[in-house]
Structures are given as C-alpha cells and as structure tokens.
Amino acid sequence: MVSLSAASLAERDSTGLTFVAEMYGLQQDQLAELLDLTARQIRALIGRWTQRGLAESAILSPGPPWIWLTRAGLQACGLRYTATSPALPRLAHIRATTAVRLALEHAPGYADGGAHWRSERRLRARLGGRLGNREHLPDAEVHWPDSGPAPWAGECWAIEVELTAKTVTRTTAIMRELLARTGDYGCRAAEVRVAGSPPRHDRAIYLCSPGAAATVRRAREALGTLATRIEVRGLPAAAYLQLRQRAETA
Amino acid sequence: MTGRRSSAGATRRAVAALAIACALIVLAPATIVAVLAAGGAWLRGWQPARLYRAAAWCAPMVIAWLIAAASHGSDPLLAPYDAWLAVWHARSAGLLLTAAVDVAPAAVPLGLLLGGLAWSARIADMASAAGGRRPGAAIAFDQRQWRHQARSAAARIAAPGSVPLLTARGDFAAGATIRTVGHPARPLTTLPEARLRAHQVVIGSPGTGKTTLLLRLWAAFMAAGLRRHAAGQGGPPLIVMIDCKGGADARRIADRARRVLRDAGARSFAVWPDDATLNLWTLPPRQLTTTLVDLIEHGTGGAAYYTDVMDAVVALAVDAPPGPPVSSADFLARLDPGWLALAYSAGGYDHQLQLARAAAHQVPDVALRFRTLFRRLGPGLDGPGDFADADAWYCILEGTGELAVAEAQARAVMDLLAGYVVREPGQARPTLLAVDEFSAVARRLPIWQLYERARSLGLAVQVSAQSWHGLAPDEDERYRIATAAEGGIWLLRTAHPEPVTGLAGVRRTVDSSRTLLGFLRWSRQGNSRVRDGPVADPAIIRALDVGQAAYIYRGGVTYTQIKRLVSGPAALAAAPRAAPPPAAEVEAVPAALADISSFLDEAFGTGSA
Numbered sequence: 030m031v032s033l034s035a036a037s038l039a040e041r042d043s044t045g046l047t048f049v050a051e052m053y054g055l056q057q058d059q060l061a062e063l064l065d066l067t068a069r070q071i072r073a074l075i076g077r078w079t080q081r082g083l084a085e086s087a088i089l090s091p092g093p094p095w096i097w098l099t100r101a102g103l104q105a106c107g108l109r110y111t112a113t114s115p116a117l118p119r120l121a122h123i124r125a126t127t128a129v130r131l132a133l134e135h136a137p138g139y140a141d142g143g144a145h146w147r148s149e150r151r152l153r154a155r156l157g158g159r160l161g162n163r164e165h166l167p168d169a170e171v172h173w174p175d176s177g178p179a180p181w182a183g184e185c186w187a188i189e190v191e192l193t194a195k196t197v198t199r200t201t202a203i204m205r206e207l208l209a210r211t212g213d214y215g216c217r218a219a220e221v222r223v224a225g226s227p228p229r230h231d232r233a234i235y236l237c238s239p240g241a242a243a244t245v246r247r248a249r250e251a252l253g254t255l256a257t258r259i260e261v262r263g264l265p266a267a268a269y270l271q272l273r274q275r276a277e278t279a
Numbered sequence: 280m281t282g283r284r285s286s287a288g289a290t291r292r293a294v295a296a297l298a299i300a301c302a303l304i305v306l307a308p309a310t311i312v313a314v315l316a317a318g319g320a321w322l323r324g325w326q327p328a329r330l331y332r333a334a335a336w337c338a339p340m341v342i343a344w345l346i347a348a349a350s351h352g353s354d355p356l357l358a359p360y361d362a363w364l365a366v367w368h369a370r371s372a373g374l375l376l377t378a379a380v381d382v383a384p385a386a387v388p389l390g391l392l393l394g395g396l397a398w399s400a401r402i403a404d405m406a407s408a409a410g411g412r413r414p415g416a417a418i419a420f421d422q423r424q425w426r427h428q429a430r431s432a433a434a435r436i437a438a439p440g441s442v443p444l445l446t447a448r449g450d451f452a453a454g455a456t457i458r459t460v461g462h463p464a465r466p467l468t469t470l471p472e473a474r475l476r477a478h479q480v481v482i483g484s485p486g487t488g489k490t491t492l493l494l495r496l497w498a499a500f501m502a503a504g505l506r507r508h509a510a511g512q513g514g515p516p517l518i519v520m521i522d523c524k525g526g527a528d529a530r531r532i533a534d535r536a537r538r539v540l541r542d543a544g545a546r547s548f549a550v551w552p553d554d555a556t557l558n559l560w561t562l563p564p565r566q567l568t569t570t571l572v573d574l575i576e577h578g579t580g581g582a583a584y585y586t587d588v589m590d591a592v593v594a595l596a597v598d599a600p601p602g603p604p605v606s607s608a609d610f611l612a613r614l615d616p617g618w619l620a621l622a623y624s625a626g627g628y629d630h631q632l633q634l635a636r637a638a639a640h641q642v643p644d645v646a647l648r649f650r651t652l653f654r655r656l657g658p659g660l661d662g663p664g665d666f667a668d669a670d671a672w673y674c675i676l677e678g679t680g681e682l683a684v685a686e687a688q689a690r691a692v693m694d695l696l697a698g699y700v701v702r703e704p705g706q707a708r709p710t711l712l713a714v715d716e717f718s719a720v721a722r723r724l725p726i727w728q729l730y731e732r733a734r735s736l737g738l739a740v741q742v743s744a745q746s747w748h749g750l751a752p753d754e755d756e757r758y759r760i761a762t763a764a765e766g767g768i769w770l771l772r773t774a775h776p777e778p779v780t781g782l783a784g785v786r787r788t789v790d791s792s793r794t795l796l797g798f799l800r801w802s803r804q805g806n807s808r809v810r811d812g813p814v815a816d817p818a819i820i821r822a823l824d825v826g827q828a829a830y831i832y833r834g835g836v837t838y839t840q841i842k843r844l845v846s847g848p849a850a851l852a853a854a855p856r857a858a859p860p861p862a863a864e865v866e867a868v869p870a871a872l873a874d875i876s877s878f879l880d881e882a883f884g885t886g887s888a
Contacts, residue, residue, distance in 0.1 A: 091511040118505035118544030136882035180873035193515060195547035196555045196668045231872065236883065244668065258872065262883045270509075 041066075043106075045074070046083060046098060050106050051148040054097030054115035055127045057086075059267075062131055078102070090120045092271030110154055121270045125190045126168050128268035129236050133171065142179035145172045155215035165203045166214065170230070184231040190264070191241040200248035207233045208255050235261045238269075308366060308382045312390020317398045324428030324457075326464045327402065330395030337388035344384035359385045407789035413801060414793050425458065429824065432457045432840035435466065442467060442842040444499050444543065449506060451475055451499040453492070454841040457827065460814050461786065461835025468830065468839035470767070472503040476709055478730070480764040481743035482750065482779065483771025488826040490532055491843050492769060493713065493743060497536065498543040498844055500711045500739075501671065505544040507709070514708035518545075518671040519696055523685060523716045525677035533673040539844050540671045549669035551692075552659025559660040559691055560610075562698050564603045568594045570694045571610075574656075574687040575648055585641075592638050592645045595619050595631060607653040607661050614646035655684050660691050666699040676720055689720040693729065700736045713741040718751050726751050727759050739766070747778050767832035776820035783815040784834045 041064050048063055049055055055063075061071040075096055078084035083102035089095045100112035115123050130146055133139050147170040156166075167187040175183040187207045195203075210229045212220035235245050242261065249259045303310045316330050348358040362382050369378035404410030408417040432455035436442050442452050450469040459465075475496065483489035497518055504516025520536065522529040530553070537548045549555035562570060571593050577586045596613040597603050599622040604610035612618065616639035623632040653661075666672060674692050676685035700710060712733055717726055726742070733740040742760055744750045751757045761768060761782055770779055793805035815836040820829055823838075830837045 090509050116544070117509045118502065120509050122546075132882045136878060138878045138881060179878070181875055181878075193546055193670070194668050196549050197663060198554055199547060199549070199669075232875070234879070240667075247663070260875065260879060262879055265883060270511075 041074070042078075046078070046102055047106050049084065049096055050098045050103055050108050050110065051146070051150055052127050052130070053119075053123050053150055054095050056095055056124060057093035059124070059127050059131060060096060062267075085114065087114070089115065089117060090270050095120070110150060121192055122168075122190060124270055125192055125236070125238075125264055125268040126188075128265045129188060129190055130169065131267075132265045138179060142177040142182065143174045144177075145174070146170075147172060152214045155213070165206050167207060167230070167233070171234075181231075185229060187230040187233040189233055189235045190268075191235055191237040191245055192264075193238070194241040194244040197244055197247045197251065200244055201251045204233060204248060204252055204259060205255070208258055232258045232260060235259060236264045236268075237261060238264055306389075308379070308386035309389040309393060312386050313393035313397060316391050316394030317401075320394065320398045321424075322427060323431045324424050325431075327395040327399035328464060330391050330398065334388045334391035334395065337384075337391065340384050341388060407791050407807060409791040409805075409807065425819070428457045429827065429840065431455075436840050436842040444495070444844070445472070445502055445506070449503060451496075451503065452842070453495065453828075453830065454839045457838040457840055459835070459837045462832070462837045468837050470830075472499075474766045475500045475503060476711070476739045477766030478733075478739060478764045479741045479766035479769065480750070480761055481741065481769040481771075482745075482747060482773055483743075483769075483828070484745055484773050486825065487771040487773075487823070488828070488841055489743060489745075489771055490535070491826065492771070492828055492841050493715075493741075494536060494539045495841060495844055496741065497671075497711070497713060498539045501540050501543040501545050504709050515670060517666060517708045517710045518713065519666065519674065519692075519710065520672065520713045521674045521676065521689065521692065521715065521717065523676045523689065523714065523720045524679050525675050525685065526679055529675045533675065536671070536673055542844070545670040547669040548671045548673070549664075551672055551674045552657060553675065555669065555672070556659055556662055556664040557666075557692065557695050558662025558664055559695065560603065560605050560662065561665065562694060564597050566694060566698060567603060568597045570691060571597070571649070573690050574652055576683060588638060588641045589645050589648075591634060592642055595623075595635055595638070599623070600625060600628065611646060611650055611653070614642055614649060616642045652687065655681070656687060659688070666696060682720065685720045686722055689717070690724050693724055693732075696738075697732060697736060700738065710738045711741060712738050713743070715743045716745065716749055717742060718744065718749055721752070727756050730760060730763060746773055747775050767830055770815070770820055770829040770831060771827070772823040773820065776815075776817045779831065780813055780815040780817045780820060783813070783831045783836055785811040786814050788812040
C-alpha cells in the first residue's frame, strides 16, 4: 500500500527529474520554485537524488548550487541524452531559459491551453549531432494543441532567449531562418524549407535582457512584413545569474 | 712507473665491471625491467624524471604487497629476499610466469629506478659530448632523440581528448611537449590562463601552422574568459582580430575562427566589413576630428599648411552647434562654406564664423578628398554597429590589394576599439587584440604606439608576423615589441630566428674534446670545459616541422607539437546583407495571427522589452 505522501513524493521526483533533464540542469532556487518547496525541503530532495545516484549537485556559478542528472537519472526518465554537467559558458543562458519556462508555465493560459515545452536539448538530440554551422536551433519550442481553448491553438512558437546582443544582421538572419523553416528538427535536408508549405514556427518569441533588446528590435524592424510574427519581451527578473557582488550586498 | 699505474687502473676497472655484471645477473628481474625502461625512454624520447615518477607510482603496489606478506606471517623486511629466492626456485622448476608475478612488486619499481639512473647518466654523458665511440656520436644522439620526442608528441596529440583546450585547473594546453630547456618537463605544454591576457608575439613562415596556433590561442582566451565570467570574475571576453592581408585567404581564416570560437562558447561572431559594420560617428567629437584628419594621407614640409587647414575645417564640421555628424553623408553635407557659415551664424560663435569664412576657398577641396576617401572605404564604418554587438570580431583589411585604404581602416578600427574600451570601463571586458602583419598597414599608427595604447587601456595585444622583419618596420620597434611580450613568444619555423632566440638567453653547458689517435680512432681521454650555449637553438627552430613551435618565456623554451582544434563543418556562403526575403517566406506568412499580448503579459508582465 502506498501512502499519500509517498505518492506525492514520487510525482515530485518525476516532475523534477524530467524538468532538470530537459533543461540540461538548473539551480536550486529554480527547482524549489518549480516544485513549490521550501529551501530545506529542496535540499532534502536533492540529497535524496544524489544519494540514489540520480543527480549530481555542485556550485558552478555564483548563487545557489546547480543540479543535473547522471546517466542513471536520465535512464530513470527514459531519456537518451548524454549525461554531462551544464557547460560553464552556458550557465547564464540556461538559467535565463529556465526562468522563461517557469514564467510561461505559471501563466494560467499555458496549462489551460495544454501547451507543451520542447527543449533545446530535445531538439538537439533529434538532430543527433548533425547541426550544421549555419543552422540555428531555437532555445525551445512551445506547442499548442489544436484542441485547446486558446485562440492560438495549433500554433508552434520558437522561443529565443537573448542575454547578449548579436549583430543586427545576424539576428535578422536568425529570425528569417526561424520563420521560414517548414520541417521539424532532424528532418531530411530537402524538407527544411519547402516553398508553399506552412511554416513550422508561427511566431518567434524573443525574451531579451535590456542590453540585447535594442538590437533585437532593430532586427525585427528590418524584417518587413515578417515582423508581425516576432514578439519581443523583457526577461523575468529571476532570469539572471546572481552576481557575487549582489549576493554580498544582500 | 706510469705503466704499472695504468695496469693497476685497468685491473680495478675490470674488477668493477665484473662486480657490476654479477650484481646485474643476481638482480636479473630488476635488470630486465631497467633495460626495458631505459630502452623505452630512448625510443619515446622521455626524460629520466618520467621513469622516476613511474617508480614512485608503484609505491601503493609495494605497500599492498608488503601488507599481504605480513598477513601471511612473513617478515615484511625479508619479503624482497623471499621473493628473490622464490623466483630462482620457480625458474628452476620452469615456472617463468609464476616467477615473474612473484617478483614484480619488488622488481618493477627497482628496475624503473635503475633504468632512470642509467638513462640519466647516458643523457648527461652525451650532452657533454663525452659519451659514444666517436665525438660526433653526441650530435647524432641528440638528433635521434629529437626525432623520437617529436614522434611521441605527435602520437600524443593524435589521441582523441588527450589535449583539452583548458585543463581542469583552467590552464591553457597548447599541445604535447617535445622537449624543454629551462622549463619543467610535462607531457602537455600548459600555460597559466593569465598569460593569455598578456602581450604575446607569434612568428612563423607561411604553412608552418601559425594559423592553427592562433586559433587555439583565441579559442582558449574565449573559453577561459567565459569561465571567469560565469564565476562572476569579470565581464564577457571580447576578441578583435585584425587581418591586415585581406583577400580570399582572410575570409577562409575568418570562417575557421568563427567555427572554432563558437565551439569555445562565443555566442556571436562578426566579420567586418563583410557581414557587420562599425560606426565611426560614435566617437567623441574631439577624437572623431583627430581620426578623420588622420584618415587622409598628407605630407610634411609645405604640405603641413594644408594639413592645418584640413584640421580646422574638419573641427568646424564636427563641433558645429547642431552636434557631431551621424554619418559620412551628414559629414560631407557639412563640408560646404554655406552650411558652415549658417551653422555658426547664431550668436556666440564669432571666432568660428570668422574661421569658416577664411577657409571658404579650401572647404570644397577638403570635401573632395573626404568624398574620395569614403567612396574607397565603403560602408563598413558607417554603422550601425559597435564592438558590444559581438563576442568576437574579425576585421579584414585589404592590405595587399589596397594599402592606402587598409591603412585608413586600421586607424579607424583601432580608434573605435580604444573608444569602446574607454567608453565602457565599468564592463571590464577582458579584451584581446590580435593583429596579423600589422606592420604592413602601420604607417599612420606605429605599432609601438598600438602597444602603448593597448597597455594603457588594459588590452592584451597579440602580434603575429611571418618573420622577424615583418614584426615592425625597424629594428628598434621589433625589439621593443618582442621584449614587451610578457605572455611569451611563440616561434614557428622561420629563416632568421636569431634575434628572438637571443632573447631567451644562454645557459651553461659542458663541452668535451677528445684526442685523435689515428685514422678514425679517438681516445677516451680528453678535456671538458664549461661554456655558454643558447637556450633556444636557432638550428632547431629553422628545422621545425609543420605544427611544431617553440614557446620562449622567462629564459626557457618549450618545444611543442600544437594540437589542431577540430571544429564543425565549413559554413555555407553568407547570405547577402539586406537581401529581400525569398518568395517562399512571403507566401508562408499566415494570413492572420491571434493576438497573444494578453497571454505574454500574464507570463512576463506588461510592455515589450
């Protein structure tokens, strides 16, 4: 017989582990926000995961420790990703993307519409290492099922998180590529862009830091009629890595 | 008397040789290991220290073996003797494998130690030219050892994952060490990451692997900088590479740099002026005036008068009351006597108005020169764009095709970079300025001035050239650059390495001579003397193979086999800038999209970024 607390624990484990796996890894505070747990509870949960060999935890950047799944953890989730710690140069980006996902999932319309987050890690895994140098991969896709009540049901959105500004030319090129793509990631080369076929991404949602927003806006202006399919918003406040100085002053 | 003494000496030597031979036979297992170890070290070109380290690593095995012996009731102190006895008994019984296993814990470390000592004695003997049957044997030995060491280093870098870009400690790994003089001998050539943020010099003839080395240095700077940034120890790194040769070759290198730096973590890479632009008009007005005047070539002597006139006219156009110009078209529109008079006609500018009227005759000439200059420069400096827009910039100057244009571009790019660093000091971005063959375009910005400016701005400068003479126009400047390279000097194969190897200094070596007894017969008697020899041997530098480099730093040199970075597949041709969208894209735009603003407001708050 399984007690109620044990059942909810198992559900938390499953939700948390899958989320961590899809995002490469995440910081303790974001995991606490996802599972709605206190700092003490989340430390206990992470301790249990690491004890079972499902996850590893370490301080990789300023702020709370990072958690990522081991090979055993990924296998427990049924995912065939390569088990590795989050790459240090990408920590800031991973945190920002996670914050965007959390913000979206907390919005009432997201759950009501039955939306589904398809992470960059999943997209990359579909490509199987065949990502061309010029082929751009969005930071995530959000799929809205046809059956949902939202007016945008049936759409697929490309999510782009911009912490640092690229050149306007490069950003425009990425926007065009996202909006012109017709095939799924990992499809045959001939299906990537097929004239006349409906685009894969109905819209691209750009979540920008203040430093990158101006470049993204200028790039959107350069798109002409396609600009209507680009949405530019600011990143949530929790998207940034906690700098050491900030932590000290706090 | 002499004959009796020499006969006694010969007897002593014979007895000693006999005793050593007996000891080696008695210690046969250790002797076999020693012979194999010394032979292996000779074949692979290892230093004796490596054998000593291997012997030290056997310590856990020896301890475990002694503990096992003690647990079986034997005296641990007598365990080696017991093992030695057991070996001979097992050998007598024909059980060679059992004998080898029994004695291995004692014989392996002892043999490695003996092998190391023997190999060390051999190297010292040959280094002083006292060993070998003939005096030339030492030279042949050294050349053979170089071949063995180079072969081992090449094999090491060929193994996948054997040479990471950054080690676990964050040091930069350049490749596999071939040989060191005055530096610690390690299998990998590693440099502290801080040395990447200091001035460096790279010299190498075409086709010797200079670009491979530069790409590795740039990737390491980027990866290490991002690692520090992630740890909250500084801003994101910025690399500005200036290729002063131009042409198709520069584009090919730019593409390689793009792939390598993206793999190293760079999020954005800009190639100027091909797919990105900079904005000259963002410079502060005072600096803008100086830069604009310096972009135009002008003479000395009587021509200085025209220079002063031009300076005055440009200052009038830049400092005009409406504010500094925002584009070349705006600037050219201001180079008009009527415009200048009108701009300064409001009260309070009497002096400037007088100046504008006095220079009215020269203004059209000045305008003509700038119109020509901007036409030749193209749109690359007319914005929009800033060094903040990308993590890495590859600036291509057409120094081979259009020297005058390249000189002007070099001046402008340098001023823009200096302006960017001064303007945003709070960001504290570690910046590397890598210039290749800069001396070719350095007429208007002497390279020593570049060094001084970079130092004052906190930039690291990496100067690369195909030869010592390509480093700077005159000898004084070359030495000034080479001696200021606190991050070290990388020397690939080059025909004239002496000035650089001279900077590595000398070291004391022992040189021996021998007596010639007759035709091809040398005595083993002779004299040895201490003499000064170069730390970095110019003959070795001249004979370096492709991918081999000498790293000179603090009176020592490390010869290394550079590990080539393997990047992703070659990029497709860049899409032309501002190209109209293909028809397919236009057709694919959905007819009407639902408004998602309310949903995004719920998730991210109201208002766009």
